[in-house]
Amino acid sequence: MTKPHLFSTDAHKYRSFLAKGLHSPSFVIGGAITLFFVVLALVSFVWTPHDALSVNIAERLKPISTTYWLGTDHYGHDLFSMIMLGARNSIAVALVAVGIGACLGVPLGCWAAAKGGWLDEAIMRTGDFIFAFPAIISAIMITALAGPGAINAIVAIGIFNIPVFARLARGAALSLWTREFILAARLSGKGSVRITIEHILPNIANLLIVQGTIQFSLGILAEAGLSYVGLGTQPPMPSWGQMLSEAQTWLMMAPQLAIIPGMAIILTVLGLNLLGDGLRDMLDPKIRSSLDIGGSKAS
Amino acid sequence: MMKSARKWAVAFSMAATLVTAGSTSAAWAARTDIVLGVRLEPPHLDPTAGAAAAIDEITYANIFEGLTRIDEHGAIKPALAESWTISADGLTYDFKLHEGVKFHDGTDFDAEDVVFSLDRARGEDSVNAQKALFEPIDSVVAKDKYTVEMTLKRPTGAMLFNLGWGDAAMVAPESAETNKTNPVGTGPFKLEKWVKGDSITLIRNDAYWGQPAKLEKATFKIVADAAASLAALMAGDVDAFPIFPAPEMLPQFENDPRFKVVIGTTEGETILATNNGVKPFDDVRVRKALAYAINRQSLIDGAMFGYGTLIGSHFAPHNPAYLDLSHVYDYNPEKAKELLKEAGLEDGFKARLFLPPTDYARRSGLIIASDLKKVGIELELINVEWAQWLSNVFKGKDYDLTIISHTEPLDIGIYARDDYYFNYKNEEFKAIIAKLNATADEAERTELLHQAQKKLNDDAVNGFLFQLAKTGVWNAKIKGLWANAPIQANDLTAVEWMD
Numbered sequence: 001m002t003k004p005h006l007f008s009t010d011a012h013k014y015r016s017f018l019a020k021g022l023h024s025p026s027f028v029i030g031g032a033i034t035l036f037f038v039v040l041a042l043v044s045f046v047w048t049p050h051d052a053l054s055v056n057i058a059e060r061l062k063p064i065s066t067t068y069w070l071g072t073d074h075y076g077h078d079l080f081s082m083i084m085l086g087a088r089n090s091i092a093v094a095l096v097a098v099g100i101g102a103c104l105g106v107p108l109g110c111w112a113a114a115k116g117g118w119l120d121e122a123i124m125r126t127g128d129f130i131f132a133f134p135a136i137i138s139a140i141m142i143t144a145l146a147g148p149g150a151i152n153a154i155v156a157i158g159i160f161n162i163p164v165f166a167r168l169a170r171g172a173a174l175s176l177w178t179r180e181f182i183l184a185a186r187l188s189g190k191g192s193v194r195i196t197i198e199h200i201l202p203n204i205a206n207l208l209i210v211q212g213t214i215q216f217s218l219g220i221l222a223e224a225g226l227s228y229v230g231l232g233t234q235p236p237m238p239s240w241g242q243m244l245s246e247a248q249t250w251l252m253m254a255p256q257l258a259i260i261p262g263m264a265i266i267l268t269v270l271g272l273n274l275l276g277d278g279l280r281d282m283l284d285p286k287i288r289s290s291l292d293i294g295g296s297k298a299s
Numbered sequence: 300m301m302k303s304a305r306k307w308a309v310a311f312s313m314a315a316t317l318v319t320a321g322s323t324s325a326a327w328a329a330r331t332d333i334v335l336g337v338r339l340e341p342p343h344l345d346p347t348a349g350a351a352a353a354i355d356e357i358t359y360a361n362i363f364e365g366l367t368r369i370d371e372h373g374a375i376k377p378a379l380a381e382s383w384t385i386s387a388d389g390l391t392y393d394f395k396l397h398e399g400v401k402f403h404d405g406t407d408f409d410a411e412d413v414v415f416s417l418d419r420a421r422g423e424d425s426v427n428a429q430k431a432l433f434e435p436i437d438s439v440v441a442k443d444k445y446t447v448e449m450t451l452k453r454p455t456g457a458m459l460f461n462l463g464w465g466d467a468a469m470v471a472p473e474s475a476e477t478n479k480t481n482p483v484g485t486g487p488f489k490l491e492k493w494v495k496g497d498s499i500t501l502i503r504n505d506a507y508w509g510q511p512a513k514l515e516k517a518t519f520k521i522v523a524d525a526a527a528s529l530a531a532l533m534a535g536d537v538d539a540f541p542i543f544p545a546p547e548m549l550p551q552f553e554n555d556p557r558f559k560v561v562i563g564t565t566e567g568e569t570i571l572a573t574n575n576g577v578k579p580f581d582d583v584r585v586r587k588a589l590a591y592a593i594n595r596q597s598l599i600d601g602a603m604f605g606y607g608t609l610i611g612s613h614f615a616p617h618n619p620a621y622l623d624l625s626h627v628y629d630y631n632p633e634k635a636k637e638l639l640k641e642a643g644l645e646d647g648f649k650a651r652l653f654l655p656p657t658d659y660a661r662r663s664g665l666i667i668a669s670d671l672k673k674v675g676i677e678l679e680l681i682n683v684e685w686a687q688w689l690s691n692v693f694k695g696k697d698y699d700l701t702i703i704s705h706t707e708p709l710d711i712g713i714y715a716r717d718d719y720y721f722n723y724k725n726e727e728f729k730a731i732i733a734k735l736n737a738t739a740d741e742a743e744r745t746e747l748l749h750q751a752q753k754k755l756n757d758d759a760v761n762g763f764l765f766q767l768a769k770t771g772v773w774n775a776k777i778k779g780l781w782a783n784a785p786i787q788a789n790d791l792t793a794v795e796w797m798d
Contacts, residue, residue: 055669057594057601074547075601075665148682235661235680236668248526249545 020282027278033271037264041091044084052081053236061254070260073243074250079257082238083264089150089239090268093232094219096154098212101161106208108162109169110200113177114192124170127163135160136225143231153232157222161215168211172204206283210276217272224265240265329796332516333777335789336528336537338544340496340521343479346465347420350428352706352787355465356541357499357519359788362403363468363484366394366413366447367459373617373708373785375459379408379469379485380447389454389739396445400508402471403482403489410441416469417449429466429707431716435736454739457709464708465787487512487792497521501791513779513795525658532558532772539773539780541789544658546604552772562606563769563782564617567704569607569659571667571762572692574699576722580650584642586759590628592635592674593667599765602662606768612752613711616766617783620748624756625763635674647675650699654680655688660702663764667702696720704767708786711751712736714760723760 021027049069056076064071070079108127112120139156146152176182176199185195226232227241235242240261247257341353346363360368360378368378377383380394400408419425421433435455440448451458461467474483482490487509488501499519503512520537522528525545531537532552543549552558571589579585599607608616611624639645654664661682668678678700683691692698698720705713713719715732731754735747756763769784779794 053669053672055597055601055666057597057666060601075662075669230682234682236665249529249548251526252529252551253547 021278024278024281026274027282030271030274030276030278033267034275037087037268037271038091040084041088044081044088048078048081048084050078050081052077052085052238064256071256073246073257074254077238079260082243083240083260085238086240086243086261086264087268089233089237090220090223090265093150093154093157093223094216097157097219097222098161098215100154100158101215102165102208102212105162105165105167106169106201109166109171110173110196112166113170113173113200114196120170123166127166130160131163131167133160136222139222139226140229140231143226148231148234150233150237153223153226156226157219161219164215165208165211168207169204172207173200176200176203206279210280210283213272213276213279217269217276220265220268220272329776329798331514331796332518333514333791333794333796334518334520334536334538336522336531336540337519337789338521338523338528338542341499344482344490344493344499345478346468347416347470347475348426348428348479355787356789357501358468358482358484358486359465359786360486360790360792361488361501361517362482362486362490363465363470364486365462365464365467365469366396367463369460369463369708369786369788371781371783371785371790373783375463378463379413383459389456390451392449392451392458393442394447394449396447397508398445400485401506402474402485403504404471404474405506406471406473408469408471408485409444410447412469412471413447414439414441415472415475417467419470419475420467427466429464431712432461432464432466453737455736456739456741456744460709463786488517491516510792512792514791517791517794519789539771539777541769541771541773541780542784543770543772546606546768546770549604549606549770549772557775558772559775559777561769561771561773561780561782563771563784564608564615565704565706565767565769565784566615566708566710566786567706567767567784568610568613568615569663569702569704569764569767570613571663571764572698572701572703572721573761574696574720574722575724575760576696577699579642579644579648580699582642583758584638585644586762587628588635588638588642588674589671589676589762590759591631591638592676593670593762593764594630595764596630598663598666601666602659603765603768606770607765608768610763610766612756612763613705613714613761614748614752615708618709620745622749622752624752627756628759632670632674639674639676645675647677649677649679652678652680653688653692653698653701654682655701655703656682656684657704659704659767663702667762693720696722700762702764706767706784706787711748711755714751714755721760723758725754725758728754728758 059072059076060074062068062072068078068080070083072078073082108123112123138160139153142156143152182195182199185199223232223239224241224244227239228245230245232241233239243261244258247261250257337353337356339353341357342349342351344354344358344362346354346358364378366378366380368376370376379397379400381397382395384393385391394413396410396413402408417433417436417439420427421430421436435451435453435458437450437452442448469485470478471483485508487504487507489504491500491502493499498521501517503515522531522537525548528540528544529548529551532540549560552560571593573580573586573589575581595609599605599609609625610616611627612622614621652664652668654660664680668680671678692701712732714721714723715729717724728751731747731751735744735751738744738747769782771780771782773780776797777794778797781788781790
């Protein structure tokens with residue numbers, strides 16, 4: 001009985017997994033776009049071309065130039081610096097929200113799968129209940145009740161990620177619980193917590209990672225939506241959704257104010273979706289075997 | 300063959316007639332209806348029971364009238380009172396009312412209605428938002444059917460102006476309680492229908508006592524969104540926005556011959572209201588530092604796109620008693636830092652800035668936060684809705700700073716009120732206002748008003764940012780709409796379409 005692993009501990013096989021990935025165009029393009037925005041976000045902590053928060057009316061609505069790489073907005077804010085800060089906010093909010101969803105959802109789903117019975121029912125029906133609400137409307141409701149702000153946006157988006165991960169984890173785990181290697185592990189005296197950590201989680205990790213990237217892109221969209229209606233990141237801290245809503249009245253005179261943050265949102269979401277697609281192709285056992293990626297398979 | 304040719308000819312001429320009829324009818328008769336865009340829906344339509352400007356913007360001079368009225372330039376004109384005499388001591392006013400005036404419900408307007416309206420407005424259980432206007436009145440008596448005698452507790456120079464406010468509208472005892480939903484006034488228009496959330500339609504009152512309105516129908520359409528306002532005007536769904544919400548869009552109309560952009564003055568002193576009752580804003584040096592640290596010209600350019608006038612106190616520049624103090628605190632961040640150092644705050648401090656949901660406030664807030672950051676003051680911007688602003692800031696006084704435009708005319712007296720949200724409790728200023736209230740002589744009043752403006756400027760009570768401009772956009776063929784807003788109103792009595 002080999003212990004199944006997604007990523008083989010064998011360094012050679014791991015490298016070969018990445019090498020295969022480089023042949024997948026969606027993985028490469030999606031990864032590159034995502035990496036670009038992540039780097040932008042990280043660099044913004046130490047450096048931006050201009051102070052993105054400093055108003056300079058004399059320099060407002062400047063076109064694209066070597067000084068202002070993407071021009072300036074109606075307050076004289078440098079758009080490129082704002083995009084960088086916006087990337088940081090979007091990524092931070094989406095990442096933490098997905099983190100909340102995964103950290104709570106996955107254990108709940110695994111717990112439901114391991115125990116079954118009324119506990120399973122209770123967890124999953126609660127999940128269905130949350131799921132049945134249109135997520136963005138409920139997020140608006142939560143931020144309207146708790147007050148607007150990035151933290152509340154994170155919580156609101158995070159809550160709706162919980163059932164997504166719980167469902168996925170439970171479904172995948174349930175099918176594993178009937179497998180022989182799990183049975184063997186049980187016979188050898190392992191408890192359900194240990195089995196879940198040692199056998200179930202490594203085998204559903206690929207599914208969770210793919211779902212994670214998709215949820216991440218949805219989180220970025222949700223953050224942009226909330227900020228657009230004024231419930232997400234609060235000014236003066238810029239965010240892409242806020243920039244879009246500010247640009248509305250300028251559509252005729254300075255369309256770039258809307259186009260630039262709009263493109264940033266589109267590109268990030270596209271990048272993450274392509275990345276998710278690429279990862280799924282690489283991790284899907286059926287396709288994986290045809291790609292002949294190393295690493296032992298489950299069972 | 301012949302027959303069919305004739306048929307064609309007939310059809311052709313008929314079509315031609317239709318086409319010409321269509322085009323000429325528009326040229327012959329000017330339109331008699333108008334659609335005005337307004338940003339906010341009024342909570343109700345009783346101007347004597349609410350502070351919302353949106354009420355007066357629909358009812359003033361259109362549905363309700365008072366004894367006097369304010370015209371486009373802020374002058375006092377007779378309305379339901381055709382004339383008046385004031386006793387030499389300034390305490391007794393005799394109003395001669397117009398005869399034959401009827402309310403929309405057909406009842407007569409007479410001296411008893413005046414007594415009722417003014418007693419109701421200043422009574423103990425009055426819900427009038429401007430009760431202070433009527434405070435100097437001692438008694439109102441009907442001498443005969445068309446004569447009213449009003450006695451004051453002390454001479455009050457602004458009394459005739461006060462009676463011209465929308466809050467001093469004349470109402471009938473029979474309908475006063477239902478005016479909120481079914482306003483019954485004496486004006487040239489009456490309410491036809493109110494579609495909640497969408498529009499309010501007025502139609503001409505054919506039984507009007509004075510010069511009848513030229514328009515037959517006026518619709519106030521509620522358009523909350525700036526981008527939608529632009530689209531509505533461009534598409535012709537709305538004929539006029541007396542107050543267009545987004546000044547940055549005005550250049551698009553200026554270049555379009557179909558529209559007229561009219562920039563006028565308002566009574567709106569836009570201020571950075573400062574809670575004088577909390578630390579560190581109780582220190583005049585800190586308030587002065589704020590005044591020096593804010594670049595107000597760039598604020599007008601950045602937030603209002605150049606539409607606005609610098610002010611230095613709580614007083615409208617177009618008023619004859621205006622004293623120009625707008626350059627006392629010119630932008631000087633170094634001086635601001637010095638003053639903060641004197642006040643022992645050289646390391647800066649943090650404060651909360653509450654921003655109500657208007658573009659001028661939200662935009663100014665962002666610019667002020669950036670300016671103040673340069674002198675070490677870190678502002679937390681808190682966007683609030685109107686209800687929250689009214690309860691937390693205005694009533695609860697739980698704030699450090701907020702940005703708001705005070706649009707009531709001649710409202711410098713609010714600084715003498717202990718209960719007002721500025722928490723400015725200054726005996727010297729109160730004495731000036733008390734003296735002003737007791738003075739009827741115009742020259743003396745001007746001198747006292749100068750003193751009052753100077754005192755507020757010396758104490759830098761609030762950040763006096765700019766006088767809000769009235770940025771109106773309307774169809775170039777409309778004439779008679781007010782360019783200025785000396786009072787919250789959209790007076791439609793003289794509005795008509797030109798050919």
